[in-house]
Amino acid sequence: MIVFVFKYLVPNGFRGFTFFPFVFLADKKDKSHLILLNHEKIHIRQQIELLILFFFVWYGIEFLIRFVQYRNRREAYRNISFEREAYANEKNLHYLKQRFFWSFLRYC
Template sequence: MFLLVSKYLVPKGFDGIAIFPFVILRHKAQAADAAYVNHEKIHLRQQLELGILPFFIWYGIEFLWRLAQYRNYDKAYRNISFEREAYAHEANFVYLPSRTWWKFLQYL
């Protein structure tokens, strides 16, 4: 994992993004937030499982599905299976070493 800080590479409305093998943060102070960095590391593992492009295609399709379901951007984002897994385990620093493959499917 490579950690970068750049407000120009992170899409508007987000604090950070994981694009294998990089975690890109909007603000340097976020690098000190272990739970936030762990959240992004979980996304890196998800991308390894699916492949980078399929991950983002699935992410986008699921976001649109959840948006139609909830009619609210924040609710749609927080209910994407990838995000549900990452939020559920971001403070668990022993999760990734013991995580089984395709675990995000339990959050569909």
């Protein structure tokens, strides 16, 4: 995981985003925020499992489905299976050691 602080790449309202193998953060203080970094590490694992390209295709399609379902961008984002897995497990710093392959499917 290679971490960059570049607030202009991070969308407004977000603290960071991941594009394997890079994590882009909006604020340099977040480089030491273990929970946020663990959240992004979970996304890195998801991206590896789906060979990066398929992750973003799935993410985009699921966002559109959730947006139609909830009619709210923030609610749609929070209910994407990848985000649900990451938010549910971001505080467990050992999660990636015990995580099963394609675990995000449990959050669909």
